[in-house]
Amino acid sequence: MRTLRTAAAGVLLACAMAAPAHAQPRTGAFPTLRIGQSVSGSIAAADPALYERGRFKVYQFQASPGRRYIATMESGDFDAYLTLARTVGGITDHMLTDDDGGGEGTGARLRFTVPAAGTYLILAQSLGEEGVGAFTLRLDTATIRQPTPQAFTVGTPARGELSDTDAEYEDQGAEGFYDLYRLQGRAGQRLRIRMAMGEFYPSVEVGTMQGGQFQSLDNVRAANDGAVTVTLPEAGEYFIRAGAYGSVTGEYTLTAEERAPAAAPRTTPIRLGENATGELEEGDAELEDGRWYDAYVYTGRAGERLRVDLRSEAFDAFVAIGRMVDGTFTEIASNDDAEDGEGLDSALEVELPEDGRFVIQATSFSPGGEGAYQLSVSTPP
Structure with missing residues (x-):
């Protein structure tokens, strides 16, 4: 698993480093990891822990942009977890993590480039909270291959x-x-x-x-x-x-x-209390993000309250209501879930801001959604 972390999370690292007197040295005094070097270390119960995972040791290294780095951690005692980080303005930014990039087993591997030259940190950690024992850590570089089109x-x-x-x-x-x-x-x-x-x-x-x-x-x-x-x-x-x-x-x-140019939307009138059935499919009108949609027109009055339900067992439903202004749909309200947040259905309640014609878009939450649906317009209870 590989994940990106935010800079805010790094505050926890700073606290963990400063808290125990017996923990790793403070920033600037971490052991240095050199390119092509393997180091042996161990994680003990006295080491600091982080992120509801295990305890860790920190190493620093110098990196330059334009190079591909590979950090590898192996342990026969615990499931390894690696983090790439750097300290900027007193905040530790966790840039990249991995717990299984080393393939099957308990190893971890990070392949990365850096955005700027400077000092970076590698956190060698146990994935599990109770993990302790010996490990080896290695840092290498690899050639960034240029593709041949x-x-x-x-x-x-x-x-x-x-x-x-x-x-x-x-x-x-x-x-x-x-x-x-x-x-x-x-x-x-x-x-x-x-x-x-x-x-x-x-x-x-x-x-x-x-x-x-x-x-x-x-x-x-x-x-x-x-x-x-x-x-x-x-x-x-x-x-x-x-x-x-x-x-x-x-x-x-x-x-x-x-493919042929996207179809122009066709609108179907719908009234209060009516139910409509339809089907999203390739060839329908498309939104800017590529989702297919059907358009319905409701004529309402200012202050009128409506409930619009879009139900489907074929795709994750998304419904929106708005006005057409100079040929462009201007959204008033939208939703992708029903009240219970379960299933694929969507529902929204809205108070119409003025008299006139409103457009209801029946679509999917993400591109590629297709299949049958039911749309209804009613008065909220």
Whole structure:
């Protein structure tokens, strides 16, 4: 498991360091960990603990941006847990953690880059609260491999394989491998790109290369099935970054198909006390984030109170009500849960601010939601 921590959490570390007189030395006096060096240590019952996990020891090292670092911790006595941190303005920022990146067993491994040169900290910790015993800790560097883009054509599947010799994500806090594909696109071309990788959930991004770095497009819409939908802003060369976060490797298939422009929304009148049935499906009107939706029009008066229920057993429902202002939907209220917070249904209550026509959007909580639903408008009890 790999997680990101906030700077605020680091206050706990500062307290833990300062509290016990017999604990690790204060910041600036931690043992130094050097590149290519393995150190042996032990965690004892007298060491400080943190985050409702086990006790820890702290090591410091010097790091530079543009290099890939690998910290590895092994122990036969407890389940290892690693944290990358740094102290900024007296606050300890926990940047990255791992408890199973070392594969099966009790080891931990962090692969990371740093945002700036300076002194960083490695917390060697036991995952369990009672864990004590011996451990070894090692810090290495690895070459950040530059990807070689492969030609890719819309409509022709590409079959590839992620391996530990592929390029690695350069993003701070990201770990994983990816392949890079190059395609020629047209202005306004709308594509659906999908990466299938067995039981793993892959990451698909579409963007451009700027100064040798991949820059993702802002209007890429991700679905729940390893697919993205994108409308290319202009003619030119685009790149697909096909990968997986974590230490995931294996074969995959990458496909891209051209899709017709998004359908214009059709509105259906609905009245107080009425129930409507419908179905979300590909080809419906789309919101900016790629969710399909159906639109209903309710004519109401100022001060009128409404309850709108959207029920579905096929997708996580999301309902919104608003006004159309200069062709743009302006939301008044929305909700993705019913009162009990259980199940997939959604409900909202609203007081209409003025007389006129209001638009109700029946959609899903995330892109890719499809299936049958029931929509009703009533007076709240």
